[in-house]
Amino acid sequence: MQKFLSRRRSDIKIAIVGENLIDLFKIDGAFKPHVGGSPLNIAVGLARLGESVSYITKFSYDFFGDLLRNTLTSERVNLSLSMTDNTLHTTLAFTFVDERKVPTFEIWNRSTADSALSIEDVSKISFKNFDAVHFGSILFATPAVDAILHLIKKARLAGKFISFDPNYRPKIAKDEKKYRDSLLEGWKMSNVVKCSFEDAKAIFNVENSDEAFEKIKEIKIKAIVTAGEDGAYVVGKETVHIPAYKVHVIDTTGCGDAFMAGVIHKLLKDNFVLDEKILAEAAKFGSATAGIAAQEIGAITSFPRIEEVEKFLKDVKSGE
Numbered sequence: 001m002q003k004f005l006s007r008r009r010s011d012i013k014i015a016i017v018g019e020n021l022i023d024l025f026k027i028d029g030a031f032k033p034h035v036g037g038s039p040l041n042i043a044v045g046l047a048r049l050g051e052s053v054s055y056i057t058k059f060s061y062d063f064f065g066d067l068l069r070n071t072l073t074s075e076r077v078n079l080s081l082s083m084t085d086n087t088l089h090t091t092l093a094f095t096f097v098d099e100r101k102v103p104t105f106e107i108w109n110r111s112t113a114d115s116a117l118s119i120e121d122v123s124k125i126s127f128k129n130f131d132a133v134h135f136g137s138i139l140f141a142t143p144a145v146d147a148i149l150h151l152i153k154k155a156r157l158a159g160k161f162i163s164f165d166p167n168y169r170p171k172i173a174k175d176e177k178k179y180r181d182s183l184l185e186g187w188k189m190s191n192v193v194k195c196s197f198e199d200a201k202a203i204f205n206v207e208n209s210d211e212a213f214e215k216i217k218e219i220k221i222k223a224i225v226t227a228g229e230d231g232a233y234v235v236g237k238e239t240v241h242i243p244a245y246k247v248h249v250i251d252t253t254g255c256g257d258a259f260m261a262g263v264i265h266k267l268l269k270d271n272f273v274l275d276e277k278i279l280a281e282a283a284k285f286g287s288a289t290a291g292i293a294a295q296e297i298g299a300i301t302s303f304p305r306i307e308e309v310e311k312f313l314k315d316v317k318s319g320e
Contacts, residue, residue: 013129014264015081016043017056017151018136019114019144021091021107022064023253023299033064035071036093036299037114038167038257039136044075044300045261045289049309051268054078054130056151058121058144060113064090071300081125088113091138095253102252107138107172115142119150127154132161132272134264140166140182141173149182152189161272164190165260168202180205192267192274193223194260194286200225213239222274224263224283226256232287234279242283245291245316254299255290261303262289288312 018039024031043055055077059065061084068090072079091109098104109115117139127133133155139148155162166183173179183203187193193216197209200223204215209225216223216235225233231244266282267274288309296302304312 013052013054014046014132014134014268015054015056015127015130015155016040016046016134016136017148019091019109019138020055020057020059020068021093021109021114021138022067023093023095025095025097025253025297027297031094033067034299034301035068036254037091037136038138038165038260039134040068040072041254041257041299041303042134042136042165042261042264043072043077045258045303046264047075047077048303048305049261049265049289050306051265052078054081056081056122056125058082058113058117059084060088060090061086062089064092065113075300083121085113085116088116091115097251097253105169107169109138109142109172115139115144117144117147119147122147122151125151125154127158127160130155130160132163132264132268134163134165134260135186137164137166137183137186138169138172140186141169141179145182149185149189152186156189161267162190163260163264163267164193165256166193166195166199166203167256168199170202187221188219190221191272192263192279193221194226194256194263195223196226196228196256222276222279224279224286226259226290228252232259232283234276234283236274236276236279238276240276240280242280242287245287245312247291247295249294251297251302252294253297254302255294257299258293258303259286259290262286262309265289265306285309285313288316 023036263286
């Protein structure tokens with residue numbers, strides 16, 4: 001069984017690659033800005049769980065760029081491998097939450113800083129001091145996809161553990177087929193993938209969950225598929241259902257990212273051994289981080305620290 005780590009836990013480092021953006025939530029008729037972007041959220045989620053995290057992206061020069069950098073720095077996310085473009089603005093995501101507490105998005109990302117990340121920008125980045133690399137996918141619908149795939153290939157050649165969280169947003173892609181093909185390329189380069197049922201069905205262009213499971217099994221990359229209040233499914237040779245924790249849901253924005261941060265944290269702890277039992281435990285931990293996040297408005301503002309997750313799991317176990 002493959003293991004990716006030989007260092008002590010205190011030395012583990014993870015690099016996160018992807019977009020940075022501002023979520024503008026419509027609340028009482030006005031839009032309120034929140035720092036966001038799935039990979040960025042996961043970086044903060046991991047830092048709050050006690051992990052050593054570096055973020056790789058391109059920021060803008062504007063007010064929002066400053067807000068993003070300052071927030072990440074305050075969360076102890078290392079930005080030494082990121083860069084700033086002095087001519088471009090920040091990607092904006094207008095977020096509308098419906099009566100079911102489910103968010104929908106309108107993303108403005110044409111000619112923005114993160115979408116302009118290039119192979120030249122990242123050519124000198126080395127993963128020598130990292131054990132794992134995680135990447136997200138909004139940038140897969142932009143010219144930055146070439147830089148992202150370049151980095152993931154480099155990490156793969158260096159023998160690093162790779163995780164992927166594909167969020168399918170076809171409305172932001174100029175060429176949807178190229179977008180889907182790039183997502184599948186990223187999927188096949190990963191060691192483990194987390195995605196929602198809706199994303200899986202869209203990426204594989206199938207109608208139902210059973211067909212999605214079959215497509216995932218054909219690729220032979222282990223995956224965790226989330227299904228909201230119905231929990232999650234670990235998909236390997238067999239499919240294992242992980243029930244969701246019962247919580248009072250206020251807002252599900254960022255819950256998938258809180259889940260992914262929890263999964264990566266647990267896999268780090270278990271040296272990235274990817275049998276179904278360990279993946280199921282990682283999914284349970286991710287369900288706890290997502291359950292806590294769902295009880296507050298916003299993405300990273302609701303992400304728990306490790307002490308909160310441990311208390312949550314202890315209370316669940318004791319029946320409180």
